Amino acid sequence: MVGKKSGRALFKEEGLQRTDNDMEFTIWPQVPMINQKNYYTEFLKRDDQALAVRLQQEAHLNARKKAAVDIDRARAQAAYDGVPYAEANPLDEDLVMDDVGDENYGLKTIVMHVGSQNLRIGLATDALPKTIPMVIARLADRPEAEDGEPRPKRVKLDYSAPPEEWFGDEFASEYSSMAQDFKTSRRTNKRRVLPNSRELVTKWNAATPPEIIPEHSDPMRIDWTEMPQDPKQAPHYIVGASALRIPEKSKPRYRLRWPIRHGSLNEKDYDSRTMLEQDFFQILEHALIHELGLERKNDWAQYSCVFIIPDLYEKVMVSRVLEEFVRVFGFQRICFLQESTAATFGAGFGIACIVDIGAQKTSISCVEDGMVLEDSRINLKYGGYDVTETFAKMMLFDSFNYSEFNLMRRHDFLLAEELKNRFTTMSDENISVQLFDFHLRAFEEKTKKYSFKIYDEGTLAPMGYFRPAIFDHSDKLTGRHTIVPRSTDLYNGHPNDPLSKAQLDVVSYVNRNVPSAVMAAPTQAARPLPTPMRPTPSKNRPLGLPSHLNGDTDGTPRSSPAATPPPEDLGTPHPTGDEANGDEISDLKVAQPDTELIDRTVPVMPLETAILASIHHATALPHPETDRRRRDLLGGIILVGGASKTPYLNSFLEAKLRQAMPQYPKEILVAMPPRDLDPAVLVWKGGSVFGKLRMTNDSWISPLEYDRLGSRILNYKCIWHW
Structure with missing residues (x-):
């Protein structure tokens, strides 16, 4: 076998000489190995x-x-006309170019604030918004009053039974306890108390x-929504105040639906997510067309929108x-603003504790320098509607002569x-047995004038803000997250909706003090939902392998056949101590929350206790000026x-807070909005102030940005931690 000959041997024997021409073996670039050390x-640094x-x-x-081109053009025009040019806005790096010109930026900015009972909408340049009931009526076989049980809920529907038995022993006991405590406090304040007021x-x-009044003698009769003679020509839906004025026995029949309930989508009264979202956006579209006069949808592309969301x-x-705003409404740009931040914009406060009491939701948050302090956010599931229902229940309990009272009608x-x-x-100054009257007006029925007496019901009903056990919490979590899924983390499958330590304090308080707000465990799943489970950790996990790749740790989402709705506020460890005092920063013990129990807990808490808990968590972190911030x-x-x-x-709440915090006798102050602003529209007013700011703020989302990143753009555009 002939071996390989060297270059010298080839040159001597065959005259062949090997030369190097410096040519590479390939024209592809050679990428060196990465030095991993x-x-x-x-990237993204x-x-x-x-x-x-x-x-x-x-x-x-x-x-x-x-702006530079416009200034050059103005200079040239001034030179052509032979007049000196007055440069009002010289160009430099510190000048914001959006301020050049006289355009009113709020003129084409729409501000929306959606509530459980009302929608407030208007242009940023409007002094006050338009208020529309957040309700839509659609064609149906039967109205809502014929499908559901009457409200307030009766334990006994037999009207021949004594009114004291209609609402059960729990309500009777709580009502009697509140009345006795109120009588004691009045005597302490040197008020006159008659012993037999309730009997009177x-x-x-x-x-x-009641007294029957003929229709022609009633000057305040209701203008009901008129229906066409031909039922086939009746509209498919009616929105707002007109929907509330549709007669119960109209031809054809309509059914009222409220898309928002307790501050979130109303999954209790809907069977389809598509229908729920359709009603929600139909109300917004109707308001844009009929309240703001934007009848041509092609013009909506010229408008921006500030949408106010809960904390x-x-x-x-x-x-x-x-x-929806990008794809269907076609707005030029959209931004989201939290309610408490908008309230501080409207009130002109740099630091404040915002207590927003709505129809079915009360939110409490501390705001400093335009930012909501995350751990201070509280969402309570009661509001003005609970007071309305409880007031009616108390009057019925005291033999109210309109015994057929039904809030579903x-x-x-x-x-x-x-x-x-x-x-x-909330004042006990003029509390006594007094005679009042009201007129009951129903469609195609004669007006009835009722004369009735009340004693302390008008004060005890709003007292439920401070004793929420008197409210009915039995169905406030019905249907939650059954048709609208909860947002979950992409990597571990855990719910990732915002959560605060103050809100977890509320859940802990409910489980200890308000048994009526803790729902019973479901016996059978309505529909299976994937929920995270904690598997047994493996003892033989290879060293250095990330937990989420191994598959045997708590970071891996597992599916479960259980259909317990995801929690109202779930996700992270929380303090298990007593509610915050507000004067000391206690050591917080971290524990894993009981997921199933949180799922079934209606977040309610006395208003003054919730405010102190919010302020405590807002000032819980060590800071040199903690005491000043708390004050x-x-x-x-x-x-x-x-x-x-x-x-x-406000004065009653202030007295309650001072009683709970005697070490701050002069610092505590509960105020109404300044400048005689209506508290109901203050949040919207703050949104309008924000909408009139120049385009230099980076919270606006354009359709191009949404097309590129989708909802991930919210991570970059929200002015809080998304």
Whole structure:
């Protein structure tokens, strides 16, 4: 076998000489190996590498270019006309180009604030918003009053039974306890208390029938929504105040639906997510067309929208609103603003504790320098509607002569709201047995004038804010997350809706003190939902292997056949100690929450206790000026929301807080909104102030950004931690 010859042998024997021409074996570039010991990358390490930031910088640069061109054109025109040019806005790096010109940026900015009972909408330049009931009526076989049980709920529907037995022993015991405590407090305040006041009320109401008034003698008769003669020409849906004025026995029949319930999507009264979202956006679209006069949808592309969301929001709902506004409504840009932040904008406060009492939800948050302090956020599931229902229940308990009171009927609901606004107060100065009257007006029925007496019902009903056990919590969690899934983390499958330590304090309080707000465990699953489970950890996991890749740790989502709805506030370890005192920073013990128990807990807490818990968690972190911040928050408590207009509620709450915090006798101050602003529209007013700011704030989302990143753009655009 002949071996390989060397180059010298080939040259001597055959005259062949090997030469090097410096040519590579391939034209493809050779990538050297990465030195893993000193590995480094700049990927997404700078702000200008993020799409949202790049687009904002490009828009700012284009605005500067446009302003420079306009100034050059003005200079040339002035030179042509032979007049000196007065340069009012010289170009420099500190000048915001959006301020060049006289355009009113709020003129084409729509501000929306959606509540459980009302929608407030208007342009940012409007002094006050338009208020529309957040209700839609659709064609149906039967109205809502014929399908559901009457409200307030009766344990016994037999009207021949004594009224004291209609609502069960639990309500009777709590009502009697509240009345006795109220009588004791009045005597302490040197008020006159008659021993038989309750008996005088019940005897009068039980023995006084209504007075019939002919229709032509009633100057305040209701203008009901007229239906066409031909039922086939009736509209498929009616929105707002007109829906509440549809007669119960109209032809054809309509059924009222409220898409928002307790501050979130109403899954209790809907069987389809598509229908729920359709009703929600149909109300918004109707308001844009009929209230703001934007009849042509092609013009909506010229408008921006500020959408106000709760402090403890649901990511699925926010993402869905963003998608609809971009894809269907076609707004030029959209931004989201939290309620408490908007309230501070409207009130002009730099630091405050915002207490927003709505129709079915009360939210409490501490705000400092335009940012909501995350651990201070509280969402309570009670509001003005609970006071309305409890007031009606108390009057029925005291032999109210209109025993058929049913809030599911439209005219009774409007009547109950009227009675609450007239007779509820937090002042005990003029509490005595008094005679009042009201008129019951129903479609195609003669007007009935009822004369009735009340004693302390008008004060005890709003007292439920401080003793929430008197409210009915039996169905407030019915249907939660059965048709609208909860947002979950992409990597571990855990729920990732925002959660706060203060909210977990509320859950702990309910489980200890309000048994009626803890729902019974479901016996059978309505429909299976994937829920995270904690598997048994493996003892033989290879060293260095990440837990989420091994498959045997608590980071891996597992599916479960259980259909327990995901929790209202779930996700992270929470303190298990007593509720915060507010004067000391206690050591927080971290424990794993009972997931099943949180799922079934209605978050309610006395209002003054919830405020102190929120302020405590807002100032719990060590800080050199912690005591000063706590004093500023205690002195900046602002009551907003429609239900906060109960007379003397602010002074009563202030007295409760001072009683709970005697070490701050002068610092505590509960104030109504400044400048005589309506508390019901203050949040919207703050959104309008935010909407009139120049385009330099980076919270606006454009359709281009949404097309590129989808709902992930919210991570970059929200002015809080998404």
